[in-house]
Amino acid sequence: MKKLKSIVLFFIIFAICFSFVGCWNYKDVELQFVVMGMAIDIDPATGEYLIHAEISKAKGGTEAELITRLETARGITLYDATRNIIAKIGAKVYWGHTMVYVLSERLAKQGIADAIGVLSRQTQVRSDIFILVCESESIEKIFEFEDPIHEDISQHLHDLEEDYEASTKYRRAPLFIVLQELASNEISLTLPYIKMVKIESEESKGGEGKTKSSGGEETKSASEEKVEEIIVADGSTVFKGDIMVGRIDGLDTQSVLILKEEAKENYILTIKESEELPSCTIEVINSDLNINPVLDKEENLGFNIELKLEGDLVELHTERDLVSEEEKGDLEDAFEAMLENQIRKTIEKTQKDYQADIFGFASVTHRKQGEYWSALPMRWEDIYEKAEIDVSVDIEIESSSLSMGSIRIGR
Amino acid sequence: MFKDLWCKRKKGKRKKNSKNKNAAKISSNLSENKNTIKNIIKQTIDIVYYELTTSDGQEFLFVYFDDMINKEILDRDVIGALISSAKAHSIAPSEITTQHLKATIHFTNIKESNVVDDIVKKALAGDVIIFAEGLDYALCLPSQGWQQRGIIEPESEIITKGPREGFVETLKTNRSMVRRKIQNPNLIFESLNLGKQTNSTINLVYLDGVSNDKILDELKTRLGKIDIDAIIDSGYIEELIRDEQLSPFNTVGYTERPDVVAAKILEGRIAILCDGSPIALTVPFLFVENLQANEDYYSGFMMASINRVIRFSSFLLTVFIPGMYVAIVTNHHELIPSKLLFSFIASRVGVPFPTIVEVLAMIFVFELLRESGLRLPKGLGQTVSIVGALVLGQAAVEAKFISAPVVIVIAITAITSFIFYHMNSVMVISRLMVTVLGAMFGLYGVTVGLIGIFLHMYSLQSFGIPYMSYIGSLKGQEVKDTLVRAPWWYMHLRPRLLSKKNHIRNRHGGK
Numbered sequence: 001m002k003k004l005k006s007i008v009l010f011f012i013i014f015a016i017c018f019s020f021v022g023c024w025n026y027k028d029v030e031l032q033f034v035v036m037g038m039a040i041d042i043d044p045a046t047g048e049y050l051i052h053a054e055i056s057k058a059k060g061g062t063e064a065e066l067i068t069r070l071e072t073a074r075g076i077t078l079y080d081a082t083r084n085i086i087a088k089i090g091a092k093v094y095w096g097h098t099m100v101y102v103l104s105e106r107l108a109k110q111g112i113a114d115a116i117g118v119l120s121r122q123t124q125v126r127s128d129i130f131i132l133v134c135e136s137e138s139i140e141k142i143f144e145f146e147d148p149i150h151e152d153i154s155q156h157l158h159d160l161e162e163d164y165e166a167s168t169k170y171r172r173a174p175l176f177i178v179l180q181e182l183a184s185n186e187i188s189l190t191l192p193y194i195k196m197v198k199i200e201s202e203e204s205k206g207g208e209g210k211t212k213s214s215g216g217e218e219t220k221s222a223s224e225e226k227v228e229e230i231i232v233a234d235g236s237t238v239f240k241g242d243i244m245v246g247r248i249d250g251l252d253t254q255s256v257l258i259l260k261e262e263a264k265e266n267y268i269l270t271i272k273e274s275e276e277l278p279s280c281t282i283e284v285i286n287s288d289l290n291i292n293p294v295l296d297k298e299e300n301l302g303f304n305i306e307l308k309l310e311g312d313l314v315e316l317h318t319e320r321d322l323v324s325e326e327e328k329g330d331l332e333d334a335f336e337a338m339l340e341n342q343i344r345k346t347i348e349k350t351q352k353d354y355q356a357d358i359f360g361f362a363s364v365t366h367r368k369q370g371e372y373w374s375a376l377p378m379r380w381e382d383i384y385e386k387a388e389i390d391v392s393v394d395i396e397i398e399s400s401s402l403s404m405g406s407i408r409i410g411r
Numbered sequence: 412m413f414k415d416l417w418c419k420r421k422k423g424k425r426k427k428n429s430k431n432k433n434a435a436k437i438s439s440n441l442s443e444n445k446n447t448i449k450n451i452i453k454q455t456i457d458i459v460y461y462e463l464t465t466s467d468g469q470e471f472l473f474v475y476f477d478d479m480i481n482k483e484i485l486d487r488d489v490i491g492a493l494i495s496s497a498k499a500h501s502i503a504p505s506e507i508t509t510q511h512l513k514a515t516i517h518f519t520n521i522k523e524s525n526v527v528d529d530i531v532k533k534a535l536a537g538d539v540i541i542f543a544e545g546l547d548y549a550l551c552l553p554s555q556g557w558q559q560r561g562i563i564e565p566e567s568e569i570i571t572k573g574p575r576e577g578f579v580e581t582l583k584t585n586r587s588m589v590r591r592k593i594q595n596p597n598l599i600f601e602s603l604n605l606g607k608q609t610n611s612t613i614n615l616v617y618l619d620g621v622s623n624d625k626i627l628d629e630l631k632t633r634l635g636k637i638d639i640d641a642i643i644d645s646g647y648i649e650e651l652i653r654d655e656q657l658s659p660f661n662t663v664g665y666t667e668r669p670d671v672v673a674a675k676i677l678e679g680r681i682a683i684l685c686d687g688s689p690i691a692l693t694v695p696f697l698f699v700e701n702l703q704a705n706e707d708y709y710s711g712f713m714m715a716s717i718n719r720v721i722r723f724s725s726f727l728l729t730v731f732i733p734g735m736y737v738a739i740v741t742n743h744h745e746l747i748p749s750k751l752l753f754s755f756i757a758s759r760v761g762v763p764f765p766t767i768v769e770v771l772a773m774i775f776v777f778e779l780l781r782e783s784g785l786r787l788p789k790g791l792g793q794t795v796s797i798v799g800a801l802v803l804g805q806a807a808v809e810a811k812f813i814s815a816p817v818v819i820v821i822a823i824t825a826i827t828s829f830i831f832y833h834m835n836s837v838m839v840i841s842r843l844m845v846t847v848l849g850a851m852f853g854l855y856g857v858t859v860g861l862i863g864i865f866l867h868m869y870s871l872q873s874f875g876i877p878y879m880s881y882i883g884s885l886k887g888q889e890v891k892d893t894l895v896r897a898p899w900w901y902m903h904l905r906p907r908l909l910s911k912k913n914h915i916r917n918r919h920g921g922k
Contacts, residue, residue, distance in 0.1 A: 010866070013862070017855065017858075026850065026851075026853075027742075027744075028741060028759065028766055029744060029766070030755075030756050030762075032744055032756065034752065056753070058753040059760065060758075060759075060760030060761045061760075063757065064750070064754040094744065096745030097744075097745070097749040124745065
């Protein structure tokens with residue numbers, strides 16, 4: 001009886017556990033065709049979705065060498081389009097390792113909610129897949145770009161996103177954050193923007209590129225100029241709701257990242273040469289941000305932004321000893337003025353041009369001025385547009401990296 | 412008490428039988444006695460009936476098995492003594508007594524007996540039996556002497572630091588090795604004979620006052636119930652007295668090392684020595700003992716603790732690695748990093764069999780290699796390993812019969828399984844089960860397998876002691892010798908359930 005009871009209990013536990021697990025299926029690993037990245041576009045003529053997918057599979061052998069195939073499919077809905085790929089590839093594709101999801105600017109301007117919604121419904125797609133916006137003209141070509149140091153373009157874009165903090169010229173937007181910001185009414189979404197730009201490169205042709213003349217000097221005989229296109233990240237896009245309303249450049253993006261505390265350290269600030277000071281760069285090693293919403297007598301909302309940075313002087317274009325206690329004050333002042341100006345300009349741009357609160361000032365207001373937030377006198381975007389912003393930056397240059405001062409050239 | 416138990420089981424016919432035999436006594440007539448013995452011990456070439464008449468007219472009959480005794484002692488100290496004593500002062504045959512004989516023969520521990528059955532048993536065990544004309548008692552001289560294997564380090568339990576002696580096949584020698592380690596008046600050896608045909612001698616060893624009486628009684632009851640033809644090795648006993656007959660888990664421990672037996676006796680366990688077997692059994696046997704090695708206690712506690720953790724993880728690895736691999740590669744492609752996924756794909760492209768078939772086939776091949784390597788003569792062992800490594804490992808991968816990760820997985824399984832060789836049966840069975848579950852249900856199946864195995868382990872008992880005792884405990888004194896080996900100054904107490912009577916090992920940390 002006891003034995004029967006334990007057997008029954010075991011099977012009950014076994015059965016209950018079934019409801020806790022997701023769906024899975026036996027499939028041998030080599031049968032998976034992995035979509036590494038996907039670009040979504042909309043056909044302006046028909047309104048159909050277009051999918052450009054980069055599909056990878058490893059070649060057999062001791063080294064995991066990848067074979068990559070690009071394929072385009074169209075469909076009335078995105079899901080329709082993804083299934084239409086099957087007819088072209090000859091197999092169902094696998095989304096579990098997709099790294100990037102690129103949306104065309106055209107699509108972004110019509111609204112991205114549907115395209116993102118598909119991802120959040122999908123069981124296979126990971127929630128840390130990166131979302132990017134790409135220039136409409138480039139979107140067909142991005143996966144065709146040949147990057148010699150990355151296995152595929154999806155990996156390229158993935159690495160680009162991972163290292164955003166060192167650059168701060170574009171944002172890092174994984175799906176789960178995009179979903180949060182899309183759903184929130186306290187912040188407007190920003191997504192990184194990429195495009196393809198033409199660069200002129202000199203490329204030699206075939207094996208006859210370098211020939212040796214009789215004199216033994218190398219000459220370029222049959223070189224010709226070739227136009228190559230490469231992918232670059234270029235600032236960010238600004239959304240209102242799910243509709244793209246405009247773009248901001250790299251420096252503006254840096255301001256956004258600083259104010260959202262997405263960039264806290266390791267990013268650099270640079271000032272240009274002026275009459276008093278040479279060009280120089282500091283690397284931020286520590287930062288402290290404080291945003292305070294304040295109400296004036298007429299109940300107008302304003303924000304005091306206090307930013308304290310500690311930096312490391314990494315490059316200085318002078319022989320003057322600007323690192324000493326007496327002199328570094330000038331340098332700090334210059335950086336403070338530069339950054340205050342940069343941040344103020346960015347905020348003004350979002351206020352005047354887009355009325356889009358991409359910094360999350362609304363959520364700060366919600367947190368710190370709860371009463372005001374619960375009875376907003378008008379629409380938040382109008383309040384935001386009129387809000388007075390006061391930026392004060394305090395930069396302290398802590399050290400000059402490993403050297404005490406600049407190199408003094410011996411004469 | 413033990414004899415009672417032994418007899419109780421065989422009530423009825425056998426009891427009557429033995430009563431009749433008990434009744435048979437020897438007479439004072441030599442030729443009559445010779446016939447009595449000859450009737451019982453069948454005609455065989457190795458038995459000797461040696462009749463001796465000394466110069467004073469006394470007649471003696473020596474009965475012994477030629478190859479079982481030490482002849483030198485018999486010639487010099489028994490026969491020689493009798494002859495020279497007869498020359499010195501003669502005694503009339505009617506006056507001879509056992510006292511007189513004992514005073515003449517240079518030998519210790521001489522026993523007298525007049526029960527035929529008893530005498531025959533002693534002769535079979537290697538005693539020299541002396542009958543004298545006119546004496547209705549026989550003298551039994553325990554002068555056993557035969558060739559025995561030297562005491563060497565047991566090959567199955569080799570250590571780098573610690574005593575190197577191992578048990579041999581002779582019970583006496585084994586007993587002496589234990590007694591030498593525990594020179595304590597409470598150390599008790601109890602003897603009994605098992606096996607209807609072989610009449611093998613078994614010894615129970617325990618430390619009175621430390622061991623748990625209930626366990627001892629239970630053990631005796633179980634031994635009393637044994638009804639078997641022969642006990643060739645202690646493995647017979649192990650299988651007959653163990654709990655959970657159908658479980659692959661050992662519930663009786665075994666070792667070839669006297670130091671291990673001594674240490675277990677000191678923890679309150681009971682050891683069983685079996686004549687003719689160098690393997691001693693210890694009961695009760697808990698799961699933690701699989702993790703323990705004698706060297707843990709001879710080297711520092713830190714390294715010992717690290718080794719314990721390694722051993723436990725090796726148990727988990729060897730059981731779960733093939734199952735996990737199959738589950739991930741066939742069911743959970745999203746769980747692994749992309750790079751790893753592509754290496755798996757690269758190795759699998761072109762392999763004709765599904766992953767599960769590959770893994771099961773390799774598990775089978777590994778078991779084949781293990782079994783064939785185990786019993787091969789040493790010289791051939793290398794051949795097997797070369798064939799195994801080159802043919803199966805490399806060639807199979809290059810020929811794309813098997814993917815490389817599977818070979819790696821099986822190699823890890825194999826290496827880790829040798830760490831836990833005691834539990835091989837468990838590992839083979841549960842590994843197979845988990846692998847099949849992993850292929851069918853993915854990691855969910857593996858988890859269910861894990862839960863199942865642990866549920867089973869927690870349901871086991873060894874002589875009334877829960878098999879998994881002390882594993883899940885949070886008390887310092889209980890976990891001190893499980894996944895970690897606490898320093899000796901911390902081990903104040905003996906295992907609680909095993910040594911209820913005398914719980915304290917040392918009060919002040921042995922310092």
